[in-house]
Amino acid sequence: MASDVVFFCKECGYESAKWLGRCPGCNNWNSFVEEKVNKKSNSKISRGISATFDNKSEVVKLNDIVVKNTTRIDTGYQELNRVFGSGLVEGSLTLIGGEPGIGKSTLIMQVCNNLSKHGTVLYVSGEESEVQIKIRADRLNVKADNILFLSETNITQIEDKIEKNNPKFCIIDSIQTMYDEEISSVPR
Numbered sequence: 001m002a003s004d005v006v007f008f009c010k011e012c013g014y015e016s017a018k019w020l021g022r023c024p025g026c027n028n029w030n031s032f033v034e035e036k037v038n039k040k041s042n043s044k045i046s047r048g049i050s051a052t053f054d055n056k057s058e059v060v061k062l063n064d065i066v067v068k069n070t071t072r073i074d075t076g077y078q079e080l081n082r083v084f085g086s087g088l089v090e091g092s093l094t095l096i097g098g099e100p101g102i103g104k105s106t107l108i109m110q111v112c113n114n115l116s117k118h119g120t121v122l123y124v125s126g127e128e129s130e131v132q133i134k135i136r137a138d139r140l141n142v143k144a145d146n147i148l149f150l151s152e153t154n155i156t157q158i159e160d161k162i163e164k165n166n167p168k169f170c171i172i173d174s175i176q177t178m179y180d181e182e183i184s185s186v187p188r
């Protein structure tokens with residue numbers, strides 16, 4: 001396992017190969033901290049989550065990009081479809097933000113139910129137990145048989161479960177509770 005040092009802005013997460021006095025991301029001064037990154041050769045994803053689970057990016061001509069039949073997936077909520085640009089796009093990654101207690105988990109559970117009509121949904125929670133999730137699902141009358149649940153915060157473990165169960169949708173609640181063991185620090 002090779003080890004490398006990178007620098008992260010502790011305010012906004014900006015990453016740099018060298019220490020910077022002022023962060024180009026958030027303009028804070030002296031916000032950079034050093035972190036060790038362990039590079040595992042068998043990992044498909046070196047850092048973070050990629051929507052396509054493929055970390056090889058190539059430069060392509062904009063004119064050569066073929067727009068495939070992008071069928072939009074109905075979330076079951078007109079308002080939500082509207083903010084997603086008339087539904088979810090396959091292979092896309094969406095971040096839902098909002099104040100604590102605003103009802104994100106409730107909304108997501110209801111969306112889960114609607115998405116399960118289109119394929120298997122894997123719901124990953126880093127904050128709540130199986131029982132807590134089940135109580136919410138029961139309260140919201142979410143009963144689909146193809147909703148899977150995983151209580152996990154380790155991204156490598158989640159990747160592994162995604163590969164094994166091959167869900168059509170994966171919901172992660174919430175992203176800030178997740179950590180990557182290839183980065184030696186605690187979740188920010």
Ligand SMILES: [Zn+2]
Pocket residue numbers: 009010011012013014023024025026027028031
């Ligand atoms: Zn910053």
